[in-house]
Amino acid sequence: MHKDEEKTAYPAPGFITGLIAGVGVLSARKIEEIHAASLRIMEQTGIVFHAEEARLLLQFHGARIDGKRVFIPARLVEMALESCPGHFTIKARNPANAVTVGAGTPALEAARGAVFIADSAGRRRKGTSEDLVKLTMLVQTSTIINLNCCGITLPTDLHQDALPAFSTICSALHTDKPLAGYTLSEAASRECLLLAEILYGGLEDNMVLGTICPLTPLSYDTKDLAAAFVYAKAGQPLCVTSCAMVGTTAPPTLAGTLAVNNAEVLAGIVLVQLIRSGIPIVYGNLSSITDMRHISMAAGAPEGILLQLAARQLALFYHLPFRGGGALNDAKAVDVQAGSESMMNLMLMTMAGFDYIPHAVGMLDSYMSISYEKFILDEEMLAAIYRLQRGIKVNEETLLSALVDQVGPGGNFFSTAETAHYFRREYWQPRVDVRQPQSFWEAAGAPEVPFKAMEVCQSRLDNYLKPDLASPVETRLLKYYKDCYGQAEFLQPA
Secondary structure, three states, rough: OHHHHHOOOOOOOOHHHHHHOOOOOOHHHHHHHHHHHHHHHHHHOEEEOHHHHHHHHHOOOOOOEEOOOOOOOHHHHHHHHOOOOOOOOEOOOHHHHOOEEEOOOOOEEEOOEEEEEOOOOOEEEEHHHHHHHHHHHHHOOOOOOEEEEEEHHHHHHHHHHHHHHHHHHHHHHHHHOOOOOOOOOOHHHHHHHHHHHHHHHOOOOOOEEEEEEEOOOOOHHHHHHHHHHHHHHOOOOEEEEEEEEEEEOOOOOOEEEEEEEHHHHHHHHHHHHHOOOOOEEEEEEEEEEEEEOOOEEEEOOOOHHHHHHHHHHHHHOOOOEOOOOOOOOOOOOOOHHHHHHHHHHHHHHHOOOOOOOEEEEEOOOOOOOEEEHHHHHHHEEEEEEEEHHHOOOEEEEEEEEHHHHHHHHOOOOOOHHHHHHHHHOOOOOOOOOOOOOOOHHHHHHOOOOHOOOHHHHHHHHHHOOOOOOOOOHHHHHHHHHHHHHOOOOOHOOO
């Protein structure tokens, strides 16, 4: 047994420090072993592509085909990785809001694809078009979230065919931050890019970030493959993300799952680069274990973040930006479980330098629900984490030696000019968390934290200012929706 394979009951004392420093959870040798295992899977086991166009393209470039199964040689993987940029910028209609992925500052999205809206007690209802507009407004007013996802929630008061257009136009009208677009089908992908072209007055490179996912294990369905062709041919960046359940759609060990996930993602990267060389790629992993008592994904399990941390190391090995999971949890209400699981994931992801983090705020119930209260509370967690990342600045100015001499033993620093100067810079001030003395809290009616979060949320919605958008562009977008799907009350600007 090698030294790095020895079993310990608890992580070594330097685990978190090493992780923050970028060492990761696996040694370089173990990463190379997973890479080799993935190449073997791609060459010997093969990946199923459920679209003839994809199979023929891979075959033309040297892959072996047997029915729908494609066997990809290592040289194609090497060529594909060489053509991927290490970082890229997603443009926005407000140039100040452009986000560079892979250069140190994470791209953060709210929860995406939530079916339900949950209150702090866990009571839930189906999301509506009004909810999607309000959540997009919260994204616009956020100082934390810098990337807008079209499908934060899936409105059930609209016909399914109208969802891509409604969501994209909602993003265009109510936020001027960069856009992560729809990729649920070929038609949805084309419509999303068409509307983005109207919004931006053209479709240059890197205007809309798309996402494709393998159908685990080891296959790609026709919808994701069609989306890959649409986005790549249009010169738009793509995130290739595996989301497997360990023990059901992936092998029952974390190492086996990493090897399979890696093969799936690499296969997707190869295809995208063959469609159009140089398309920016984000390497993604959202896998976690299966709760065998209920045969459901445990999104907030510690094994899930371990998989993502190891996958982040694989992305670094390939010199690619990495996508992780966000404030993942399995809690049904805004409670201790929601907070502890979300904080575990958010802290480790940000400290480890994840480049793209969807589901960063608001999520509950294993991807199923989003909560207005938790949206605000997760923002607060991320703000606290960012303060941790700033660390402690030590220099002649901050040591304040002259002030220490001036105050001296038994003195008081409270009334000094330096304290008034520095406390706003040095101290993180929560908006929601309770810090006041017990008597003050009781005098205020002993408000619970989720209640205070909802007050902050409502204040932001009440004071929301719609970003400027040229009137002809707005008219074209609204006319498009009306002509195709009928009038939409909540798309009209406030």
